[in-house]
Amino acid sequence: MDYVNIHTHKQGEGIYVLDISLGGNAAAGKLCSLGIHPMFVEQGVEIECLEEKAAAREIQAVGESGFDRNSGTDMEVQQRLFEKQVEISEKYTLPLIIHCVRAFPELIAVYKEKRPRQPWIIHGYDNNSDILARLLRHGFYISVGKKLVLPHSNIRQLLPLIPLEQLFIETDDSDLRIDTLYEEVAKLRGVSLDMLKERIYENFKKVFG
Ligand SMILES: [Zn+2]
Numbered sequence: 001m002d003y004v005n006i007h008t009h010k011q012g013e014g015i016y017v018l019d020i021s022l023g024g025n026a027a028a029g030k031l032c033s034l035g036i037h038p039m040f041v042e043q044g045v046e047i048e049c050l051e052e053k054a055a056a057r058e059i060q061a062v063g064e065s066g067f068d069r070n071s072g073t074d075m076e077v078q079q080r081l082f083e084k085q086v087e088i089s090e091k092y093t094l095p096l097i098i099h100c101v102r103a104f105p106e107l108i109a110v111y112k113e114k115r116p117r118q119p120w121i122i123h124g125y126d127n128n129s130d131i132l133a134r135l136l137r138h139g140f141y142i143s144v145g146k147k148l149v150l151p152h153s154n155i156r157q158l159l160p161l162i163p164l165e166q167l168f169i170e171t172d173d174s175d176l177r178i179d180t181l182y183e184e185v186a187k188l189r190g191v192s193l194d195m196l197k198e199r200i201y202e203n204f205k206k207v208f209g
């Protein structure tokens with residue numbers, strides 16, 4: 001059973017979704033995601049170009065996109081761009097990979113308004129338990145990664161609250177190995193590595209078909 005790395009900016013082994021939003025190219029036979037990162041709106045891809053690539057099936061997911069309150073781009077502009085990306089995700093039936101920093105109420109408001117049919121995956125979740133509960137209730141997938149290895153991170157404490165059916169694991173831009181993160185999750189959850197790999201692979205199949 002392969003490891004699944006749901007969000008990474010680096011080429012790797014096994015199954016991984018390579019995010020090319022901050023550079024790099026889609027490659028045939030590889031899973032790629034492309035979106036407008038809220039921290040780098042100016043440098044990012046144009047929405048028309050994103051739609052062309054989605055229509056041509058050059059990408060297999062939209063994102064990372066979403067909200068970041070630390071961004072120099074206005075929240076209203078971020079919201080407009082995010083909504084367009086939600087529309088592309090829905091129109092071309094591509095899952096959405098979400099970057100969200102200090103803007104979960106805004107994100108959930110868009111979710112409620114758009115009522116998307118595509119899976120929404122929150123990458124690098126490290127917020128509090130109330131927000132986590134709301135996200136889980138709405139059926140979001142939660143992807144955990146580099147924060148997990150920090151002893152005092154929120155996600156390290158909250159991991160047991162995430163049902164395995166809604167969990168993904170990612171390396172993002174870190175140098176951590178995906179197998180190391182799986183081992184950490186298995187340990188914190190008290191499940192075997194094999195079982196964890198199986199369950200995450202099931203989630204992957206459900207989301208990516
Ligand atoms: Zn990333």
